[in-house]
Amino acid sequence: MTDFNRFGDFQIDVLREIGNIGAAHAATALSQMIQKAVDMKVPQVKIIAFDEIADFVGGAEAIVLTVFLRVEGDCPGNMFFIVDLPSARNLLRQLLGLSESTEEDAPLSEMELSALQEIGNILAGSYLSSLADFTKLNMQPSVPALAIDMAGAILSYGLIELGNSGDFALTIDTAFFEGHEEVEGHFFLIPDPDALETLFTALGVPLDGNY
Numbered sequence: 292m293t294d295f296n297r298f299g300d301f302q303i304d305v306l307r308e309i310g311n312i313g314a315a316h317a318a319t320a321l322s323q324m325i326q327k328a329v330d331m332k333v334p335q336v337k338i339i340a341f342d343e344i345a346d347f348v349g350g351a352e353a354i355v356l357t358v359f360l361r362v363e364g365d366c367p368g369n370m371f372f373i374v375d376l377p378s379a380r381n382l383l384r385q386l387l388g389l390s391e392s393t394e395e396d397a398p399l400s401e402m403e404l405s406a407l408q409e410i411g412n413i414l415a416g417s418y419l420s421s422l423a424d425f426t427k428l429n430m431q432p433s434v435p436a437l438a439i440d441m442a443g444a445i446l447s448y449g450l451i452e453l454g455n456s457g458d459f460a461l462t463i464d465t466a467f468f469e470g471h472e473e474v475e476g477h478f479f480l481i482p483d484p485d486a487l488e489t490l491f492t493a494l495g496v497p498l499d500g501n502y
Contacts, residue, residue: 301496302491302496303338305491305494305496306336306338306461307336309422309425309426309461310334310336310461310462310463310478311333311334311336311463312421312422312425313417313418313419313421313422313463313478314331314334314418314463314465314478315331315421316417316418316420316421317414317415317417317418317465317476317478318330318331318465318467319417320413320414320416320417321410321413321414321467321474324410324413325385327385329467330467331465331466331467332465332466332467333465334463334464334465335462335463335464335465336461336462336463336464337461337462337464338459338460338461338462339459339460339462340459340460341459341460341481344371344442344446344460344462344479345442345443345446347462347464347477348373348375348442348477349375349442350442350443351441351442351443351444352441352442352443353375353441353442354375354376354439354440354441354442355373355374355375355376355439355440355441355442355445356373356374356375356376356379356407356411356437356438356439357371357372357373357411357437357438357439357440357442357445358371358372358407358408358410358411358412358414358415358435358436358437359371359372359435359436359438359445360412360415360432360433360434360435360436361432361433362419362430362431362432362433362480363430363431363432363433364423364428364429364430364431365428365429365430365489365493366426366428366430366482366486366489366490366493367482367483367486368480368481368482368483368486369479369480369481370415370418370419370432370478370479370480370481371445371446371477371478371479371481372411372414372415372418372476372477372478372479373442373445373476373477373479374474374475374476374477375475376439378473378474378475378476379399379407381473381474382407382410382474383399383403383406383407399439404437407437408435408437411435411437412432412435414476415432415435415478416432418463418478419432422480425494426490426493426494427493428489428490428493459481460479460480460481461479461480461481461482462477462478462479463477463478463479463480464476464477465478
């Protein structure tokens with residue numbers, strides 16, 4: 292299993308660039324969905340241990356909306372797109388034209404859940420597509436699943452459903468802005484244990500050694 296602590300600065304910089312490209316493509320996809328200009332805060336890209344993911348999104352007991360899918364192909368792994376509920380409602384307001392008077396604690400309807408799943412699918416798919424184009428690797432997403440629950444429960448269940456995963460995650464923490472509305476999103480790409488070498492080889496970047 293890959294020890295992410297042995298990555299050199301050059302490898303980390305390459306992963307950051309991949310994250311930046313993926314987030315930019317996701318912002319473009321969001322802009323096309325809501326047919327409005329979308330500004331993107333410069334994403335914060337980090338490598339974190341898998342057991343830190345829940346803390347990264349507010350703690351294991353934080354209620355979040357998550358779209359998760361399995362990445363198949365040359366570089367298999369798992370992907371999660373996680374937003375808090377206020378951000379999810381902001382997305383719905385923009386896409387469905389809901390008024391801000393909508394009760395914040397009201398349960399989401401089946402139509403709203405379906406819309407959010409499609410939003411997550413498009414954003415995650417756009418991110419994955421840009422990564423595949425950048426690396427020239429075959430990377431295909433599975434049918435996405437959506438869940439609203441505590442972050443710890445979702446991550447545990449998602450990885451059981453999606454299969455074995457590595458011990459670290461590439462995180463892309465960003466915010467999209469349209470007018471005064473903000474959507475804070477977290478992308479997590481969790482490569483399978485043997486996938487990272489394939490990824491770096493495709494990029495022409497040795498996994499070991501400093502550049």
